[in-house]
Amino acid sequence: MSQIFAYILHKGGVADDTALELISAAKKIDADASLIAVVTGSGADLDTVCNDLTASYNEVWKIDNAALAYPNAEVIRKLLVNIIPGGSIILIAHEHFGMDIAPGLSIKMNTSFVSDAMDIEGRDGGAIKIIRQEYSGMASTHVTCDAGDGAVISCRPGSFQPDESKSAGGQLVDKSGDAGDLTANRTFLEVVQAETGDVDITKSDILVSVGRGIEDEENLEIAQELADAMGAVVSCSRPIVDAKWMEKSRQVGTSGQTVKPKVYMAMGISGSFQHLGGIKGSPFIVAVNKNAKAPIFQVADVGIVADILDFMPELTEKIGGM
Amino acid sequence: MEILVCVKRVPDTAENEIEVKGDGTDIERDDLVYSVNEWDNYAVEEAIQIRDKVGGSVTVVTVGDEESEEVLRREMAMGADNGILLSDDAFENSDGKGVAAILKAEIEKGKYDLILTGAQADDGAGQVGGMLAAMMDLPYASLVNLIDVVDDSTLKIGREIEGGNQEMSEIGLPCVLSIQTGINEPRYVGIRGIRKVASVDIPVHGVADLGLPADAVGETGAKVKRMDYFVPEMGDGAEILEGSTEEIIDKLIEHLKAKGGLK
Numbered sequence A: 001m002s003q004i005f006a007y008i009l010h011k012g013g014v015a016d017d018t019a020l021e022l023i024s025a026a027k028k029i030d031a032d033a034s035l036i037a038v039v040t041g042s043g044a045d046l047d048t049v050c051n052d053l054t055a056s057y058n059e060v061w062k063i064d065n066a067a068l069a070y071p072n073a074e075v076i077r078k079l080l081v082n083i084i085p086g087g088s089i090i091l092i093a094h095e096h097f098g099m100d101i102a103p104g105l106s107i108k109m110n111t112s113f114v115s116d117a118m119d120i121e122g123r124d125g126g127a128i129k130i131i132r133q134e135y136s137g138m139a140s141t142h143v144t145c146d147a148g149d150g151a152v153i154s155c156r157p158g159s160f161q162p163d164e165s166k167s168a169g170g171q172l173v174d175k176s177g178d179a180g181d182l183t184a185n186r187t188f189l190e191v192v193q194a195e196t197g198d199v200d201i202t203k204s205d206i207l208v209s210v211g212r213g214i215e216d217e218e219n220l221e222i223a224q225e226l227a228d229a230m231g232a233v234v235s236c237s238r239p240i241v242d243a244k245w246m247e248k249s250r251q252v253g254t255s256g257q258t259v260k261p262k263v264y265m266a267m268g269i270s271g272s273f274q275h276l277g278g279i280k281g282s283p284f285i286v287a288v289n290k291n292a293k294a295p296i297f298q299v300a301d302v303g304i305v306a307d308i309l310d311f312m313p314e315l316t317e318k319i320g321g322m
Numbered sequence B: 001m002e003i004l005v006c007v008k009r010v011p012d013t014a015e016n017e018i019e020v021k022g023d024g025t026d027i028e029r030d031d032l033v034y035s036v037n038e039w040d041n042y043a044v045e046e047a048i049q050i051r052d053k054v055g056g057s058v059t060v061v062t063v064g065d066e067e068s069e070e071v072l073r074r075e076m077a078m079g080a081d082n083g084i085l086l087s088d089d090a091f092e093n094s095d096g097k098g099v100a101a102i103l104k105a106e107i108e109k110g111k112y113d114l115i116l117t118g119a120q121a122d123d124g125a126g127q128v129g130g131m132l133a134a135m136m137d138l139p140y141a142s143l144v145n146l147i148d149v150v151d152d153s154t155l156k157i158g159r160e161i162e163g164g165n166q167e168m169s170e171i172g173l174p175c176v177l178s179i180q181t182g183i184n185e186p187r188y189v190g191i192r193g194i195r196k197v198a199s200v201d202i203p204v205h206g207v208a209d210l211g212l213p214a215d216a217v218g219e220t221g222a223k224v225k226r227m228d229y230f231v232p233e234m235g236d237g238a239e240i241l242e243g244s245t246e247e248i249i250d251k252l253i254e255h256l257k258a259k260g261g262l263k
């Protein structure tokens, strides 16, 4: 029987949501494969995560080592090369850790690599057929990956249904003794927590969120006026923070804040998965974008094809006059 | 410090509406505006700032066709000292590993202390930097948003992780880092700057110069292949409000009232 490995992210004794998503991804490659979760860390939290995962994976490989307490990708990559047999298929979530470890892992395992898989259409002999997006989601592609010598595939968080069946009845295997040499020329020091800003966008029920479509720092005023009229707070996408037009604490997305408003007004935002990853709780999403094909229209409830610089002032005026 | 920055010429997604060709073989490339990959621009700026602080040089390199030379010149106008174009028909349709192999061959001809890439390019793969590092047996870190030079052999770096938090590490030189946007504010390049470097010689290296086996790169060497482009089913998609602006706003306000979007 074939084996498929999944590297599990976890925190505070709880496996990341992607742990169950990778099961669906693996089953799309081979419904009969034996699924092996690889879980690294140290101490009681690690045990809790491993025990929980035996319900979902056929085998859970636990690697307990003080050197693994913080997941330093350079160290974990070495570990995975030490313990996972050559020719294997390895799945990992495509977020910051996955981006750090996966490309190099494929080289060291001498396998193919496909990143940011959104869907998997199955396996045809040695080839795996994968769906990806390019150009910030403006075009999709089918990709084939020669997995004859194995493959590393990183999967987009939220794209695969979590497999909640919990019927694997798997076994825990302690592989700590096989860890091998874990030295790396990159040493973890600390995590610096994000600064809190002047406004807490996570507390607002209504967000007027601006993206690159705002075009100029001075135009932020237009968004602020709309927000004032609506009783909303202004948040933004990443390019606005990169340009230093707004504080990082106003950024919505995987590398910014996670918000749960009732209404989310996406103004000149294209709808990248990293941005959408910061919007939870299924708010009512209004998208205004001058490009009718912008990916944001796929997830919005209501869409308006317009120039935000014209549209926002008109909306503000109308609301103000009510 | 001798710094090499890998840059790529890509269709500018902020300037273009990317459309898939009718037969699905490619995107519509007529009239596309190309530019330097956004992330690479931050990487070059960072390299220039490090050089200006500790001395050394910045070299920009790209794997691409003749037209890719323009992005090298643009980055040289920003302040990079040298440019190298890696171009050969045999490089066409390389996968990420192929591109990394081509870059590795060039890097081994020189002596670099620090190699920078962008975090990701147009196809959003985010793979070349990590692959290159592993092939060269160099330490790697991705999504770097802070670099401090500690001494000749060590950098202190910050990586952007979830929620705006930052993971701090020390990494040994030489190393490969992929740069995240926002690490700095890339300087503006004016027409005059571009003119100044217009006639600077940019060497072009191909398969033979790099001593690469032709079947390791390009279409033949690729284990990962793009089969087609397509436009995904829209699913439910948004209800697109139509009519005059006035009508649209009236409809929108109805929706907002119903959903608690107006206070």
Ligand SMILES: Cc1cc2nc3c(=O)[nH]c(=O)nc-3n(C[C@H](O)[C@H](O)[C@H](O)COP(=O)(O)OP(=O)(O)OC[C@H]3O[C@@H](n4cnc5c(N)ncnc54)[C@H](O)[C@@H]3O)c2cc1C
Binding pocket: A096, A136, A210, A211, A212, A213, A214, A215, A236, A237, A238, A239, A251, A252, A253, A254, A255, A256, A257, A267, A268, A269, A270, A271, A272, A273, A274, A275, A278, A288, A289, A290, A291, A294, A306, A307, A308, A309, B013, B014, B119, B120, B143
């Ligand atoms: C590891 C990683 C983490 C990331 N984390 C985040 C994150 O936390 N948050 C985040 O937002 N991004 C994040 N990103 C970046 C993300 O991939 C996108 O680049 C970003 O979200 C794009 O922002 P945008 O939609 O504002 O800009 P663009 O993608 O450039 O879109 C701008 C949109 O505005 C439209 N437009 C332009 N002008 C107008 C106008 N006048 N009127 C109306 N519409 C107009 C355009 O049609 C386009 O659709 C991350 C990327 C990486 C690699």
Ligand SMILES: Nc1ncnc2c1ncn2[C@@H]1O[C@H](COP(=O)(O)O)[C@@H](O)[C@H]1O
Binding pocket: B005, B006, B007, B008, B037, B039, B040, B061, B062, B063, B064, B096, B099, B116, B117, B118, B119, B120, B121, B122, B123, B124, B125, B126, B127, B128, B129
């Ligand atoms: N053809 C290329 N030439 C030079 N550098 C490249 C090329 N393709 C990718 N890179 C580098 O690798 C980074 C990540 O690209 P990718 O792995 O394609 O998403 C880019 O930001 C560049 O720094």
